[in-house]
Amino acid sequence: MASSEVARHLKRENIRSLTMSGHVGFESLPDQLVNRSIQQGFCFNILCVGETGIGKSTLIDTLFNTNFEDYESSHFCPNVKLKAQTYELQESNVQLKLTIVNTVGFGDQINKEESYQPIVDYIDAQFEAYLQEELKIKRSLFTYHDSRIHVCLYFISPTGHSLKTLDLLTMKNLDSKVNIIPVIAKADTVSKTELQKFKIKLMSELVSNGVQIYQFPTDDDTIAKVNAAMNGQLPFAVVGSMDEVKVGNKMVKARQYPWGVVQVENENHCDFVKLREMLICTNMEDLREQTHTRHYELYRRCKLEEMGFTDVGPENKPVSLQETYEAKRHEFHGERQRKEEEMKQMFVQRVKEKEAILKEAERELQAKFEHLKRLHQEERMKLEEKRKLLEEEIIAFSKKKATSEIFHSQSFLATGSNLRKDKDRKNSNFL
């Protein structure tokens, strides 16, 4: 199928096919590319959406055969938050930078209206970051840590009946932004017969509501058959467990109940192995490619159109991104200059006002000062007058005293000298 497409494409371009007379050696090209990818390392981001306690962390632990984190999330978060953690895994020579994003508090609130919005915002934020990097003038895309979500594992509660409204709503909002793979969590609580009916019910609900979940690709012959078969088994009913139980003479990952042991890697018990196969071993590259070429391009197109860029101008002439960008830049620059002018004017105005107020205050103060000075002067004059009066009185009084002294001494001369001496002495004491 693919080769005929290529042939048709080539014919259109009038390109000849050449036959070589010997061995050239470029069949090592895929190996060269693979070696380069190994050096660069791979990056894979999984988003797990599901209610608290539904088994998201356990499933991821089981999928990647590690113990990532230990603690349980609380049920009392006021709104949904997304928690991302990055790990580096290595298997033989392949390095994988794995990012797990968990929704904390999903489905816990009493009012669940705002549950899906933080998830959509997070996915958009990752696209935005990549778009920003891509639009930069000096960019480094090859060292950029790609944080765009490649796959969303949606955990459905094993009620056995149908999808919850919250599930439908969330998936409907996410299906155009990310590859969704729905899984039935805690599948050991659903019996086999119920499981079949449940799966059929779920898929028909998804289809009738127009939710587009990720379909495993069937265009490559080598994996088409497997993928097509798996497409019919969606959603996978999974059980996660890192505990080991002895079954027969081997230790296997399982959950032990009084009535039996549910083995995680037993295909009769649950679809865990299928999920691992599909997610990691067969389609990881396709998931990344779909994210980049479909979801990211869609986001990019919407975002750029929103900003006013188009490919085709008003008269159907092609408009280059550059021109629109320049026009916008010019516009923004004009806007900025205008605002600057405005602000300058306002500033000058304010300064003037303030100056006027200050001048007023100064004048008032001056007037007060004058007034006080005058008062002070008046007081002083009054005091001066009083002092003069007092001085005059003192002079008058001393004069009077002097005359009375003279009079007194004359009267003593008439009476006797002893008395005079005493009195003189007394008087001299008084004088």
Added chain:
Amino acid sequence: MDPLRRSPSPCLSSRPSSPSTPPCEMLGPVGIEAVLDQLKIKVMKMGFEFNIMVVGQSGLGKSTMVNTLFKSKVWKSNPPGLGVPTPQTLQLHSVTHVIEEKGVKLKLTVTDTPGFGDQINNDNCWDPILGYINEQYERYLQEEILITRQRHIPDTRVHCCVYFVPPTGHCLRPLDIEFLQRLCRTVNVVPVIARADSLTMEEREAFRRRIQQNLRTHCIDVYPQMCFDEDINDKILNSKLRERIPFAVVGADQEHLVNGRCVLGRKTKWGIIEVENMAHCEFPLLRDLLIRSHLQDLKDITHNVHYENYRVIRLNESHLLPRGPGWVNLAPASPGQLTTPRTFKACRGAHDDSDDEF
């Protein structure tokens, strides 16, 4: 050359494992390495593209070399003196083929430059070539900045330019030096000594040393560039290559019988020069470099370094260059706004492009 040798990747720092990305131990196989097979399937389906340009004076054996490299009649060879007039000006002539080997499809585009250096006055004879290379970058850039992009942007950018140095035996000529200086900043250049069968082994070595010295004196950084060596393995490998560059090559597209074997070679009265014999010429080295081991690397450097440099210059000077239909004359904004400096450092390279003209 071992075809499975690790191909060095350009300009990539090994990803730092910050404290927030702890390495985790897996308790058993998960199947992550299956992603390599997935990758292989994907690229086999997509096919590969490779664009190569050969530059040199006429009669140096460029067309024959291309035919020998890809073991097919890429060009219908036109030997001189058969009524084909030498072009009066430099023309660029591209041809595209699809070749397949063991399931791997390669879309090969070869650009020839007949007339280069053939005129009396060869001033600015590199301008058409630079123009062509930049045109390919421009085409890619225009595709990349569209709103609705194609899934796979067709890559017509020149990945490698093979420069044929005439076997004078002395040193690089002024024309060579001028050309190499300008081109090594825009594209990966691999210089080769053409028609090396006119030089003896000693003469070859002396010529090679002198050319290397010339390149060093004039700061011409040919492929593989030293600044893009990733780690110690690459350094060792590439240093070995750098010692032998420029390769002394001989091209031949006719087969002759030697000791019962059919080999590609040139038959002369004094012997048969076997093209693939390392004792006779270094064609196998060139072929291995270009095809078997460094093809991906050539493409990577073109995409990550040369194209990015072009893009930076282009986006910075966008208000000066004329554009297609519907272009609105926007007066450049007053100074003081968005002063992005004209001189900049190429990514990891010490190339100063301040006086480049496009």
